[in-house]
Amino acid sequence: MNRSYFKSKLFLRYIFSYLLILVVPLIIVTAFIYRNATRSLQSEIELSHINQLNQAKTIIDGRIKELNDMASRISYDERLTPYRVHDPYFSREAISALNNYKATSSIIGELFLYYYNDDRIYSSRGMSNLEVFASNYSFHNWTKNTLFHDLNKVKFPAMRPADLVNRTPSLQQSILAYIVPITPNNPNPHGTIMYFIPESELNRMIDSVLGSYHGLTYIFDNNGQILTSNGNERSLSTQEVKSLFILEPGIHNEVLNGKSHSIISVKSSENGWSYVTLMPSAQIFSNVLQVRSFIIMLLLISVAVGGAIALMLARMQYVPISELVKFANSTSRSKRPFGNELEGIRILLQEHSVRADLQEPYARNHVLMMLLKYGNTQGVSSDLLGSFDFTFESSHYFVVIIECDEFSNKQDESQNRQAIFHLFTQVSFPELSARAYSVELPQPNQLALIIGYDSDGKLQNFDHIRHIVEATRNNLLEMFDIHPVIGVGTCYSSISLLNQSYIEACSALETNISSHESITFFEKLFSTSEQDFWVPNHVLLKLSQSLKQGSFEVAERTISVAISELPTSLLSSQLLRFIVYDILNTMLKTASELGIHNLMHEVPPKITYNSLEELKQAFVNLASRICSQVEHDQKNEEHTLMDQIVLYIDSHYREHTLSLETISQEYSISPSHLSRSFKEKVGINFIQYIWQKRMNEVMHKLITTNDSLKDIIVQVGYLDTPNFIRKFKKETGYTPGQYRSLHIPEEKTGTLSDL
Template sequence: MKPNYFKSKLFMKYIWSYLFILLIPLVLMTIFIYQNAVSNLRSEIEQSRLAQLTQTKVIIDARMKELSEIASRISYDKRLTPYHVHDPIYSGEAIQALDQYKSTSSIIDEIYLYFHKDDKIYSSKGLNNLDVFTSNVSFQNWKGDVLLQNLNTVKYPTMRPADIVSKPSGREETMLAYLIPITPNSSNPHGTVMYLIKESELTSLIDSILGKYQGLTYILDNEGHVLVDNRHGEALSSADAKSLFDNLSPGIQNRNLNGQEHSIVSVKSENNGWTYVTIMPSAQFFSSVLHVRSFIIMLFFIVVLVGAAIALVLARMQYQPISMLVEFADSKSGAKASESGSKLTLNELDRIRSALQEYSSRIDLQEPFARNHFLSMMLKYGSAQSLTPELKEAFDLHFDRSHHFVMVIGWDENEQNGQQERQDLLELLTQIEFPELAAHGYGVELSQLDQLGLIISFNLSSTMDEIWHMQQIVEAVRSHMLESFDMIPMIGVGTCYVNLDQLNQSFIEACSAFEMRVSTDHGSVSYFEKLSYTPDHAFWIPNNTLLKLSQSLKQGSYDVAAQMIHSAIQSLRTSELSALLTRCICFDLLNTILKTASELGNHGMMQQVAPNMIYSNSLDELERSLLNLASEICNQVEQDNQKEEQSIIDQIVAYIDGHYTDNTLSLETVAFEFGISPSHVSRSFKDKMGLNFIQYIWQKRMEEVMHQLKMTNDPLKDIILKVGYLDTPNFIRKFKKETGYTPGQYRKMFTEGGASVNDLDDE
């Protein structure tokens, strides 16, 4: 069923936009017809501006009076006496009180309380030393020493002109500072309340009253200084501004400014002596028009009819892709079909933007885990063909070098200072560059907390051989780690390959080198090729083949194990050894498989081997038998890993069920509690539970909040804090989005007497 476009406000807005564009000539000609009414129109506008300025004056005066009343209440508030503010026990209440006063006025950006001769200043966010305050809140034209002098000496309410304020974050905002001595109207005040007010708060207030206005708006203090400067058009020169403000009287007048005639409207406040001024170019009241009324009328009808048809076609062309995107966003966000008809008429662009922001936040959150998962799969299966251009761009991976190898980096758990240091180490190795060696690397989290993988790609230099080049890269990695961390790594290095599909072999070789390293001392580096060197027994199966076979079985990598068995049997086929010696050599393969099976806990595999398997079978049959044994071991390893993962996930779920009310609970803390890498926990948790870690915790907290809302009358804020959620407003928004009700409405459905007073306050 096609949607009814005319029910969409956005679609109608497109039509009116196109009509407006097409009707501009008609509007220009209409202005000419009413040339005689221009003077009347000007008078009406000026009178209207005068009334609006008067309204602006009344509203702003009321806001200033409200600030004075707040200062008066502060001066009599027992929580904000010098004794309570300086007392460490009650200072928290004082800061909370300031925050409450701040929230009573919408124009206050920040509120500060200062007691004369004190070395600290207090705000709704905490207390600061004066030197810290003046460095954090830096005014461009109000120096720190003058600011402190004004805070100590001000005797009557004083508004500072709008000034540029630099914040610690680097942001700059234009603000006004309003100083009110406390106690108000006292000849000897003991302190000062200072409000910081964004200039935009007052300008937006003025704009909301004046409406669509092209001109200049000023607020002047009782001495003629400009407090607020709101510009919609050209600015006045400093000479014109000084001449105007020095001789300005309330009412409506015309003056020549910047070489043009301007209409000036001003009113003065009786309360504080401020003057409100609007300045409008007189040319705004006149426009070029045509002479023939009949032609205007005819053109009006032609433009309306043709314009309406063109606007309809163009609006439909423009709205159709937006409509499709809205339907897609609704389908992906789980919108109900019954609501789709009503939702189609409202906020299409907002819904598309929200969907894009939601997807973007999910991608940003999951990208490190997805990248690590992808690299882990490359180490396990060596599937370089899965590295599509889209994935390369998304994960910022560049395997465009000629040679590749894998390093396994480990360290003593006693050396590691905690999860933050491990996270910093992972960030250091996530993407590492060595331009002088034409090499770069990508770090990979392994399931063990005390090990990391590092995939290295490099271009082989013509001036050095492969092994020496690899040694230089390994030494550069070690040096880079030693410069940043107080730990000495142990490193296993796999063989270098030119084919990216062989990364899984290099990884298994690196694991073998790490496991079989000769020295267990800190800083030892073990190369797989050196471990497998057998100069005197070239006719035997090479040690590197047996090592890789053993390690591939331990890793459950059947592809690599099958390749090792096939290459060993193939070399025996092409050898000129006797049949008896060939069969004896085959025992190396069988012994390696059986020994590895025994190390993995499979002690019954020996009984599955027929006594005459090697002597009575052909090499082809022997290869099939060995492959069957390898497949059985790899399958068993996979099953054991799955069982172990399921057991660990069960433990993690039980741990979360017992600790989800802890606001410090996170993926990293759980990972280090169980000695597993965070990426491994995230991936395994999602695979086993069907939802990610954060979603599960949110679900547990939601269930508990819903239970507490049904069974208790505790305040909503206390309930949310109890379940470990610190951001109450955000929780309420998510609660309503998920359930369709606010927490107060949800409680009311399950309470016979209606909502409690506490919940009404929370709402």
């Protein structure tokens, strides 16, 4: 504050006026602030804790779901059939398979496979008789007879509470036993998978999320049994513990064991488990004491220096704005000076908004790709879908794939492709009650459209679809003068079947390319006269395409449809065998085209089956092998490609023209796919990686050369010198000149400047 202000009588009158006005209500206002601050702080701590507990619940639910999925895979694993695990020759392979399954999850202490009424049990350590639960795994509260009964009678997955197990005479371990009947969801299971989960593993996962929390944590099953508990307070009575289970999800304040506690309760929708934590109120109010001390000190200072209250209030109002202005100056990319403090803050918010907008297209495309691949938006929050303005409320959905051979690696045509992509980012056809979302596919010359529409009854479904596709094609012809090749999938009434439509669109596009048609509808393929008892060619084409895409769900459904629609009552066994060979040949031919040549030895020379269900299961298992191999090969190819791209960036990061678009053109993949895959491979995004490479190179040259800073920055491909200096200081705390002075002797630095 300018001292000349105190020479003004008017200013002094204002000070005395503020003193009279503020001193009286100051105590009331201070008490009110203190009360609200304590409540707000307590609420923030409790809300933060409930979010952490929900995160812990989500992690544990995910791990339990992994165990259920593992049990499902084991039940279908040919190496672990009753015949193979009992066979002396194959038993080693079965034990090795169990050991591999166990190794996929860090929370599994041991894994057991048991078939009903067998006197032996199998684990990753080998085959044992049931006496192993009286010698090596002796539970305190779970007798061998009860354990044997549970292994043979449990119909649904069940978790046993943590129990002490005698591993050796001198070693005890607290273990939870999770029992899953196999085959899962089958009313008549034939065996059991039993997981031993060390209680310490669950506690470790909870501790890793809750962090510095000091209290007691319980996990109850849906019957109120304590599965596990963790914490430093274990003096609650049995009745008090039971009262925790019946609490509604949310935040509660209760007195337990004579102490006030803040209780957080959440419930899992996956398995009905309840997660409850007890936080002593004293832990919360220990933080409040700091606030109370500060407010009391502020009150005393304010009363003692009453004449300066007005000055202090003005200063207190200005301090937050001043801090924001400092932050804006340190992070803003703008070179022009700020007109005032609020202008600087506005520019900062605009720049952060621009950065978020740059990442939005890649996140949006990733969500839609998951929809095409899996046929649902499971795991994607409604808030995220809303932020992208996705609305999936139409009555019908189908997928269109557009391929334009005009696209190449030339810069202008790449820009043309991006213009088309942005055109269909979200386009509507009001006259057809349709809306489309574009999805950038890994292939640079392909684009997918997810189209939803509501039927008004005036047009047949196929005519409605045809009009939408033709309107899409006309837009491309009118605006870009290109001639696309289009494949159209079947229309479904549920968005969960979009992966089916996607595979069908791929099949139609593949047929389209070979037939040189502009538009091909999958449901109109092979509509020529075919014998009703043969598997239609379009079904075989869809099966082949699903295997090529590695989409097991679609392949399984296609096989089921093909088998179930066979008119077995009208076919001789010989003709039925020929039809079966038709399906098998399609699968083997596709596998051969994909480079998978090791399946022939698994196919018997003569196909025999006792029922169509058994035949279908054999084909499904074969499809699973092919799809798994395709996914494995795709991941390997992607990892290899990302390794090449990383090497390319390491060699070319000094070029200022290096960008996501130039690399996507160099390696013929879409920018969206490149951005997502690069971050999965390296751990940071593309821009951060290049910045770090350039930053490291600048730091090296500052120490090892006498080149000017401007020359060094240009040498590493960065053209905006002032902006680089600001970012350099933000990361290191020093300007480049200061950094150079700190790391080399002064006599060698010469007369160097930051510029």
